[in-house]
Amino acid sequence: MMSRNDEHNEFLIVGGGVAGITAALDLAETGRDVQLVDTAAFLGGQVAKLDKIYPTDHCAFCPLWTDIKKVRDHPRITVHTSSTLQNISEKDGQYTIVINKVHPVIDESLCIYCRRCLQECSAGAVRPLWEHASPPSFFIDTSICTNCGDCVDICPTGAIDLNRTAVEIVLTVSDIIWATGFNEVDLTPLPEFGIGTHPDIMTSLEFEEWTAEAGRNEGSIIRKSNGNKPQNIAFIQCAGARDQRMLPYCSAVCCMHALKQAQWVKRREPNVVCCIFYTDLRTVGRDYYEYAIRQLEGMGVHLIRGRPGLIYALPDGDGIAVTYENTMTQTREIARFDMVVLNGNLRPSQAQTVEGARGPSLDSEGFVDTTRDDLSRFAGGFTLEPADIAESVIQGSSAAIRVATKTAYKR
């Protein structure tokens, strides 16, 4: 069997989102050793931050945590959270990678979640690691922490060490899978979207967090500016995307994401009017089109084809004006909204690598170009092309088998 030789090789997976953890589990299950690196303090990537996922409308956490737990418990997978790539060098077909791992001030394996540090901290630096972390634990925001040491004294298990610093870890691997996901692009260069001019103009991921059931508002739909229930919400699609000034491509996930958010607003507050301003309603997956029909007809979500030309805060400081042309009726209109959610400004992320260090080759739009060189040959998820959960998982597995059978490819 050709795989004999490979079994001693270690693979590095950069990014612990759904694509990365799937690739890691697949490789580990076929007897490969895997190193998994992520900048965040916990695995799960962007999916972990979602309140609900489409098209099932289930909470994102339940299917995710089982895989995260499998990754953490797997004897062949070594997880490095809070870590960034410092340097990559290549010699004799092996990559030597230096990662900078910041050990959390609170040791997760010792935290019993007793909340004593939370009550003791006068600076407010202690926060739960993540609403859904299992087992639950706290972390200390070092940017707020005053180093007073009160928490160290009160912690019954000795889990807190304020002197914990970053360490450099050197890994030698034979191949790297890039699964670094996406991040949001700052929309301020496009002033017509009015981001930053009014607290109720937010991006869709901010809105997701703002209305999350496990979040601070416990699923209630309220305005950021005054805490009142909004009368109406506008969801603006293709904000920054399909736009030659910023992102020329379509981010693929936003149409369904907006439909999902609109539906959850409707489920919780049936009287709130939801309008989606779209260009093309791209609902190409299983059940996606029916999901859209259900939201539009069953839930009463309004669909307006048009890209607003200008969004601005009204002079009284309360509402937001949206000017647009409804291209299906060829009428120019202006409407007042209480909240505006901007969708589409998603860009492949390279946040796992420090600036200046060698990373994968990218195409002009920032996606990993797998044809360019050996280092960037294996990638999956949004960093390869805009992909939702199912596609990211498929690409993760596909990258895993390509990397596992690489020597056979060369023959």
Place this chain on the structure above:
Amino acid sequence: MSEITVLLCRCFGEIDQTISFATVREKLDKDSNISSSICVDSLCIGRDIDAVISQIRESGVKKVLIGACSGLARGDQAVQNLMDRGIARADIHLVDLREGCAWIHRDNPDGASQKALNLIDMGLVFLKNKDESDDVSVTMNPDVMVIGAGPAGLAAALSLGRFGITVHLLERSSTPGGMLKLITRSYPKDDATTPRLEQYLDQIEKSSFVRFYPRSKISSIKGYMGNFKVRFSSGEEEQSITPGAIIIASGAMVFLPNGLFRYGELGNVISQMELETRFKKGNVTVKNAVFIQCVGARCKDRPYCSTICCPSSIKNAIRIREDNPDTNVFILHRDVMTPGNVLEGYYIKALSRGVQFIRFAEDNPPVIKGEKIIEAVEVYDAITGHTRTIESDLVVLSTPLIPNHDNQHLAEMLDLQLDRYGFFREIYPMHPLETRMDGVFICGSARWPVSSGQAITQGEAAAMKAASVVLKGEVRAFTFSRVPGLKFGHARVTPDSCTGCGNCMAVCPFDAIRLQRIDGKYAYVSRVNKMRCKACGNCVSVCPNGTMQMPEHNYLSVCKMIEKAF
């Protein structure tokens, strides 16, 4: 006789500052079932555990009841710590005294202590009466069967071959290739399909691991993950194989737009596939070509978007324009479905090549004018609000992919779920290629319409999943769990009291129960397949006389527990 040790976790005061452990232990000491109660600072952080374990060993007691936090907090870690030190999982029971008792009753310590005692009492009778499921192990057969030799199936078979895994590749037609055989170029790179197909065929021929069976027809599939038994005919020959995993890559069919947009009535109204056939014969020269999208898709009968029709039309529109720049090409669409960076770039490329896109509304579709031949297409342009008449001599109807007729047959043999349209359904978006049956994976257009490129990616991904099954070697049935850790148990039937009514078989979602004829009698008894059983308990709830039981949660232990609660 005392047979249980009680371990009480203080959780560094989190539990015992509310619950009075002195009161609890005083009561427990009077219980004759309990050999001893041990109080420790913490069970999840391993400092005290070794001392506790040696204490348990000395007493010679097997079963341990843990009073600690919730399993979702750190209780599972406490259980794991005991298991790591040699105590069987079946002998451990966890009672939640922190989240479910101490924390929520901080204002009422006396009540909390009483509740803790009740909870421990319930746990004790439960632990005393619960049983243990039998485990079996199975050796994974090292072969994989791939159904369908289209792009998805070919990619899956070749990937597995590179792994050194023997693949049985079944195809209903006489040659591999699937829909790649019908088209000449594939989007978005516009590369010719023939060289790619030849490359695949060459690799299959050279691979010593891939066995190709043309003109195959499956007659039966039995068995479970690791040990399927498949009978099929290949041509005239009857075959029988025992793969460890199955990949379904049987593809889909193209919808024929009979009766729509005067298809079949006017000569030059053709479907997208017929256009592909014309390309196969040579260049297509027309004056004005019109593509109509969503023909038979996103409508009442088929309320889904078939993913591939917009890019396919764009591909052929670009090709017509490039072959003959004087031809005008119009794409009449309802939404241009080109998500992502690559396809959006493809759309922009079509625009730059002069392909014209006109949006129409679902309730106002285009009309084809003409008596015997097409004269014009009349369409209400939803963006400009004007009705346009396009002179045309070719109308291409872009139709969706529809599920294969034999999906139903295959799904019944494997007990899989189809979605409401007839495509194979996955279990969850997080596990998009896995089905309800362990060891059976789906990919390509059999799952959901995809392009050839996506089908190849899915085929590779399904191959990865199948490889991780068959490379496992020998596995215990308890490890066939989709969640971390071991399976909860297996349903168990007592043959003597089973009436053979078959209720359990009817409700089992995993096809794990079969009725077996008792030798020499006209009577049946149900049998549980431990490999397939997922311990859901459906069978237990419909069994009329309590013969079907989940040993870990049997009637006796649950009823005794309820008795203690009141």
